[in-house]
Amino acid sequence: MKLGRIAVSGPDGDVARLVLVLPEEERVIDLKRASVLALEKQGATGESARRLSEALFPGSMSAAIGLGERFLDAARRAEKERPDEASIPIGDVKWLPASDPSVxxxxxxxxxxxxxxxxxxxxxxxxxxxxxxxxxxxxxxxxxxxxxxxxxxxxxxxxxxxxxxxxxxxxxxxxxxxxxxxxxxxxxxxxxxxxxxxxxxxxxxxxxxxxxxxxxxxxxxxxxxxxxxxxxxxxxxxxxxxxxxxxxxxxxxxxxxxxxxxxxxxxxxxxxxxxxxxxxxxxxxxxxxxxxxxxxxxxxxxxxxxxxxxxxxxxxxxxxxxxxxxxxxxxx
Incomplete structure (x- = not known):
C-alpha cells in the first residue's frame, strides 16, 4: 500500500490530507473523504462521519501512523473500495512531504x-x-x-x-x-x-x-x-x-x-x-x-x-x- 500527503485548497488556505496512492491508475484517493462517504452509507450523520474520519485520517502522517493498526485497517478498506467520488487525478495533486517527522x-x-x-x-x-x-x-x-x-x-x-x-x-x-x-x-x-x-x-x-x-x-x-x-x-x-x-x-x-x-x-x-x-x-x-x-x-x-x-x-x-x-x- 502506498500512502502520501497532499495539500487541498480550503476556505482558509491549503490543508493537509492523507491519500492512498494508486500510480497504476494515475489517481489518489482522499482517505478522509472516502471514510466520510463510507460512514454516511452506513447511516452516520455527516457531522459524525467527518468527526470520526478526521480522527482516523488527520493531516499529519505521523499522527495517523501513531494510531497503529486502526489507521491501516481503515486505509485498507479504502483501498478495497476505491470510491471514484474521493479520487483526484495524480497529475492535479500538490504533494507535501510524505511524513512530518519529529526529527x-x-x-x-x-x-x-x-x-x-x-x-x-x-x-x-x-x-x-x-x-x-x-x-x-x-x-x-x-x-x-x-x-x-x-x-x-x-x-x-x-x-x-x-x-x-x-x-x-x-x-x-x-x-x-x-x-x-x-x-x-x-x-x-x-x-x-x-x-x-x-x-x-x-x-x-x-x-x-x-x-x-x-x-x-x-x-x-x-x-x-x-x-x-x-x-x-x-x-x-x-x-x-x-x-x-x-x-x-x-x-x-x-x-x-x-x-x-x-x-x-x-x-x-x-x-x-x-x-x-x-x-x-x-x-x-x-x-x-x-x-x-x-x-x-x-x-x-x-x-x-x-x-x-x-x-x-x-x-x-x-x-x-x-x-x-x-x-x-x-x-x-
Missing part, C-alpha cells in the same frame, strides 16, 4: 559511498565507523516534498544531492535490539539529503556534526510504501537522474550496518516516534561529489527507488543578502 535522522551505511566520499575528500574512513552505526540529527522544519523547489541559501557554492532510502518508523519504542527492530518499521520512502559540500568541509572538523551544510532542505517523498510490499530490503533498485541524465544507479545492497541495526542504534537511550524518518545513508555512487560534479540552480533532480517511486525536485536560485559570520583571529 530527521540520517545514517551512513553504504560501503561504496563511505569509500567514495572519503577518497574525494582525501581522508581515510575513521575507525569509529566500524564500531557503531553513524548518523546525525537534522531539523524536521525544512523537510520538503515531491515537486517542491529546493531552497538554495546564498552561502552555498557547491550543492549536492544524496540518493537514500527513508525508513519510516511505525511505533514508539526505545532501547531496541536489532532482532526487535523490524516491527517498528512502517514503510520506505525516498530520501534526498541535500548537501552543501563547501560548508560541510568547514563544519565537520568542529566535531559537532553538520548544521548549515544540511539543514536547509531534506526531500522526503513522493509517498510511503508500506514495508509488507518489500521482499528483500537489500535488493531495492535505486537511481538518480539530473535533468534526465542518469548520474548514478545501483541497489540497496552492500551495507556496513543493516536496517535493523540502524533502527536499534537510533533507539538506544532515546525514543523513536511514529512517522520519524531515518535516512539509510547514500548509495554508493549516489552523490555528485563521487562523480566530481555539482548541481546548478534550476537543475531537476530525480531520485527513483524501486517499489516506491520518483522524488523530483528543482533546485532554486541562490538567496542573496544573507548574513555570514566573519572569521575570528586565532586564540591559541
Amino acid at each position: 530527521v535522522r540520517d545514517g551512513l551505511t553504504f560501503i561504496g559511498h563511505i569509500k567514495g566520499f572519503h577518497e574525494k575528500i582525501g581522508h581515510k574512513p575513521h575507525e569509529s565507523l566500524l564500531k557503531v552505526p553513524g548518523y546525525f540529527k537534522g531539523t524536521p522544519h525544512t523537510v520538503i516534498g515531491h515537486d517542491a523547489e529546493v531552497p538554495w541559501p546564498g552561502y552555498i557554492q557547491h550543492m549536492d544531492y544524496e540518493l537514500e532510502l527513508g525508513y519510516v518508523i511505525g511505533r514508539r519504542g526505545g532501547n531496541l535490539r536489532p532482532e526487535q527492530a523490524r516491527p517498528y518499521l512502517f514503510g520506505i520512502t525516498v530520501f534526498n539529503d541535500f548537501s552543501a559540500r563547501d560548508r560541510q568541509s568547514i563544519e565537520m572538523p568542529i566535531q559537532m556534526g553538520p548544521t548549515k551544510c544540511k539543514d536547509f532542505a531534506y526531500g522526503v517523498g513522493p509517498w510511503i510504501t508500506t514495508i509488507d510490499e518489500f521482499a528483500d530490503l537489500d535488493a531495492i533498485s535505486m537511481e538518480v537522474r539530473v535533468n534526465g541524465e542518469t548520474w548514478g544507479k545501483g541497489t540497496s545492497a552492500n551495507k556496513l550496518w543493516s536496517v535493523d541495526e540502524l533502527i536499534a542504534w537510533a533507539s538506544l537511550g532515546e525514543v523513536l516516534e511514529p512517522g520519524d524518518v531515518i535516512g539509510s545513508g547514500t548509495m554508493g555512487g549516489g552523490s555528485a561529489l563521487e562523480l566530481d560534479r555539482k548541481l546548478q540552480p534550476g537543475d531537476v533532480v530525480e531520485l527513483e527507488v524501486g517499489g516506491v517511486g520518483i522524488l523530483r525536485n528543482r533546485m532554486g536560485q541562490p538567496q542573496s543578502g544573507l548574513w555570514w559570520p566573519e572569521e575570528r583571529t586565532p586564540f591559541m
Whole structure:
C-alpha cells in the first residue's frame, strides 16, 4: 500500500490530507473523504462521519501512523473500495512531504559511498565507523516534498544531492535490539539529503556534526510504501537522474550496518516516534561529489527507488543578502 500527503485548497488556505496512492491508475484517493462517504452509507450523520474520519485520517502522517493498526485497517478498506467520488487525478495533486517527522535522522551505511566520499575528500574512513552505526540529527522544519523547489541559501557554492532510502518508523519504542527492530518499521520512502559540500568541509572538523551544510532542505517523498510490499530490503533498485541524465544507479545492497541495526542504534537511550524518518545513508555512487560534479540552480533532480517511486525536485536560485559570520583571529 502506498500512502502520501497532499495539500487541498480550503476556505482558509491549503490543508493537509492523507491519500492512498494508486500510480497504476494515475489517481489518489482522499482517505478522509472516502471514510466520510463510507460512514454516511452506513447511516452516520455527516457531522459524525467527518468527526470520526478526521480522527482516523488527520493531516499529519505521523499522527495517523501513531494510531497503529486502526489507521491501516481503515486505509485498507479504502483501498478495497476505491470510491471514484474521493479520487483526484495524480497529475492535479500538490504533494507535501510524505511524513512530518519529529526529527530527521540520517545514517551512513553504504560501503561504496563511505569509500567514495572519503577518497574525494582525501581522508581515510575513521575507525569509529566500524564500531557503531553513524548518523546525525537534522531539523524536521525544512523537510520538503515531491515537486517542491529546493531552497538554495546564498552561502552555498557547491550543492549536492544524496540518493537514500527513508525508513519510516511505525511505533514508539526505545532501547531496541536489532532482532526487535523490524516491527517498528512502517514503510520506505525516498530520501534526498541535500548537501552543501563547501560548508560541510568547514563544519565537520568542529566535531559537532553538520548544521548549515544540511539543514536547509531534506526531500522526503513522493509517498510511503508500506514495508509488507518489500521482499528483500537489500535488493531495492535505486537511481538518480539530473535533468534526465542518469548520474548514478545501483541497489540497496552492500551495507556496513543493516536496517535493523540502524533502527536499534537510533533507539538506544532515546525514543523513536511514529512517522520519524531515518535516512539509510547514500548509495554508493549516489552523490555528485563521487562523480566530481555539482548541481546548478534550476537543475531537476530525480531520485527513483524501486517499489516506491520518483522524488523530483528543482533546485532554486541562490538567496542573496544573507548574513555570514566573519572569521575570528586565532586564540591559541
